[in-house]
Amino acid sequence: MSQIATNASVESAVRAAPVSRFSDMKSEDFIKIIFTELTNQDPFQPNDSSALLEQLNSIRSIESDVQLTKQLQSIVFQNQLSSASSMIGNSVQGLTDEGERVGGQVIAVLRQGESISLQLDNGWSLPIDGVESVVNPLALQGLQGLSLGGAA
DSSP states (O other): OHHHHHHHHHHHHHHHSOTTHHHHOOHHHHHHHHHHHHHHSOTTSOOOHHHHHHHHHHHHHHHHHHHHHHHHHHHHHHHHHHHHHTTTTSEEEEEOTTSOEEEEEEEEEEEETTEEEEEETTSOEEEGGGEEEEEOHHHHHHHHHHHHHHHO
16 A cells, blocks of 8 residues: 555656756756665566666766856856956957947956956957957057068
């Protein structure tokens, strides 16, 4: 009788649980469910343990993928932040989020939530993804000196 009551309560809990609860489940939770199921199964009609192990491996794989994705997103964000900070002092041009073409000298790097923007000397903010050109003003001065020196 207890097995029937347990199965009925598990089935009703599964039906009542929102679909998004699966993403909150950790492998430890799944192991508890497996052991509960194994202790409550009929010894004369055992469940297929290989299917349970496959499910456990699937959950571990999903957890690993989620962790890897988070780590990769963090690496990409740090790379963008590093690239943006290396643009300080350079002249840039690009498109804002509103589609306006702007340009100016980078005076600061701003983190706004999950995005990175360049603060320009003229007050504009340019998202790092909108940058179309970067010019080092010192390199321009060297080129102008060469062209002036060559003309004389």
